[in-house]
Amino acid sequence: MSSFTAKADTATFKERTDAALADRILKVAVERTAGTAETKRGIAVAAFPDFDAARDRAAAIKDHVVAHLGHYLEMFEANAVAAGAKVHWASTADEACKIVIDLCKAANAKSVARSKSMLGEEIGLPHALAEAGIGRVETDLAEHIIQLADERPSHIIWPAMHKTREQVSALFKAKHRSPHEEETIAAMAESARRQLRGEMLGADVGISGANFLIAYTGAICTVTNEGNAELSLVPPRVHIVTAGIEKIVPSMPHAVHMLRMLARSATGAALTQYTTFYTGPKRPGDRDGPEEMHIVLVDNGRTKMREEGLAEMLRCIRCGACMNHCVVFRQIGGHAYGGTYPGPMGSVLTPVFDGLPQSRDLAHACTLNGKCQEVCPVRIPLPTLLKGWREKSWREGLEPTSMRVGLGVWAWVASRPALYRFGTGIAVRAMRLLGRKGWIDRLPLAGGWTQYRDMPRPAAQTFMAQYNKERRK
């Protein structure tokens, strides 16, 4: 990945999480947005007839597409081309960025309007545009805040979730031409509206992602609540779409089912405010729309995921429910994860993009409580996939020596029941020596436990010792 993420990547996971845990403002900000999302999703799901069956169907639709991905991509390409779009293919993030930059240069673009896309973040497009000297207008309000602050998104639905209103206010006052005067969120949003309206309408190129690619028609679908996608993509002369190859659905009714799941899982709404299907560039006689439409289909590790046991992750529709419901995310926020995608889905994806040696902590920093899988609209077995990374990390010798030796000795003893009884007997006696009044407040080898909580003092004898003694009576 590019230096766009370098700021966060220089710190270790522990340093990042310690900093996040010490930031009480962050905690409040995350809790406010994720907590609201959790509540609203709960209400929406309860009101939906048979959401569990709908999740089965959503998973089945995505599995069907992933199984026949080549077939559908070719069909999508043929239909998009027939509608007048140009389709480009990129194996890597760098290839994808190069295609976009070359298209912008060919269009003689001085500025591009960008509608938030996680794929764009994943491939480092903001950085690539900056390096090419092309001005970038982030039109999603949260991405606009992130751009002004020169930060990275901390959530896939609410990228500026970590910012408080006071921080946003200071930022707008420093950077907007005619900033708000009244200290309300509505006034701040109005300030951004004034600032962005002209910049959007003046862009030479509009860049978006795609929530869905419709194979049967060659359409790309974007969803927003702000309407910024439409304002970014209709006025410019060129519309460039960057989309992961897994975004395919066969037909419009399949997209309808996925949209029902997406909005409810993300925000608890029945549907996003603006849902648009773009098929090719403007038609003869049309009053608006771009003259050129380019669609860049990006692999960036997805074919490999399909081959190497992560096919289920390709079901992901980027709703963010897993992170909103994750006890770890709720404590540390998105930046501590260090990748483009935070939370449980990010912990599965980041090793694909950044490599396991750089990101092995992510798979371990999870209690395996299963809540993410319970809320996932496409039933991705996230805990199982995280355990898969743990196994790979163990096989490849990435786990710390202390862990490998400790677990090895423990397992060796535990495989010998008689020796194990002897060992547990000693352990119980040793632990009892450390305790007072039923509790142990400092325990060697378990400092992580007793640093924050007490350990109950064990009984005088193990269950097995007591049980066998009584039985012999």
Place this chain on the structure above:
Amino acid sequence: MSARDAILSRLKSTAPGPIEAEAAALLTAPERPAVDESALEAEFLARLALPSVNASHDVIAAMADLPAAIARYLEGQGEHLTLYLPPDPRLATCDWTGFTLHESAAPDEAATLAIARKGIAETGSLVFETSPQAPMLPNFLTLHHIVLLAVKDIAPYLEDAPLPGVQPRAHYWVTGVSGTTDIEGSYVRGAHGPRFLHVILLRD
């Protein structure tokens, strides 16, 4: 090898079988919100009034009543009778006396009229397509998005929204106003585009 070939060579189908039939089978009896198909107008209006959609509405009996309904709305909002009208021949029959009509939408257009091809009762969505008679941008630039919808065009489900056959440049669903929760999760209307959505139902 091109990126296209490199990608496609690794994506051979992993399951046999008639792909199209399998895809069709995945659409049998979809789970979706219940809609009373005998009361589509009431169902649609109920969804339109939800906080997430937050639209107002009015009802007219004939096309000729449209200008008066729009005037009523704009006056109620304290706005001038200034309006962007799309070049749709159905609107030319109305008497627009008293209005200042715009043929192209200004970047800060106050009010825009659009004709929805369909309304969807399931979600309170309004369905549009682009065409020479129906530009798209004015519907996003405007502060007041005023939409004419014939009651007979209300359909129950989102599956009823798409057009069959060749697709227009853009097919889009509007289900509320331009809103954002990006600052502290607090809901603000009129983030970039319309702050108000007003639906005029035509019961002709």
Place this chain on the structure above:
Amino acid sequence: MTRNVALFVTCLVDVMRPRIGFAAIRALEAAGCDVVVPQGQTCCGQPALNSGDRDHAAALAKQTIEALEPYEAIVVPSGSCAGTIRCHYPEIFEHDAAWLPRAQAVAGKTWEVMAYLDQVCGWKPEGVTVDAKATYHDSCSGLRELGIKAQPRRLLKNIDGLTFAPLQGEETCCGFGGTFCVKYPAISNAIVGEKADAIDATGADLLLAGDLGCLMNMAGKLNRKGSKVRAFHAIELIAGMGDGPAIGEEA
């Protein structure tokens, strides 16, 4: 009809709180079971499995399967360990033709103790009195892997004098997560800190749950913050042993 059941004690109960094992035996016997404690058992292997150490996990799983397969049913006073045997043993031996059927057979007859008493035995406690207000935490593995939710509540309802205070976020993880709590102690602490606050806010006298790991985590945090809430495994109350020492109290 007498049911011959094997008790899989779990390593944590064996070492840290034997009375949970004895409570399980007592309740099972009251429900008409003949309980044996197979001597070949140690740990189900979950710590190795969750650390990615598949080989040691498989070795311990084989040992456990050998120890448990002769019995009609296997009962475990932990949703987490029962979940490992029921859900994950068959996964471990997915590609092992010799062990897969044995793993599946043991998985199919392994039960969390309260689920077994309630669903299989149709038993409920009689003549047990505990005058206290309790709150219940649903431990994650039991809840999501085994569907344990109503069973403990049905059993506890039959205890005279026991009242309940609902726990805000009763299905939210307590931050234990096995080795997670010692690998990432600061994150775990932040999670269990919120859990302890929620428990305190109920005004309950007792915290009940079905997994000793989670209970030690929550009780340890409650004690550190000076809370007076006392923690028990629910089976202790159900077996009529709620008058004994709570977790962290001397006998």
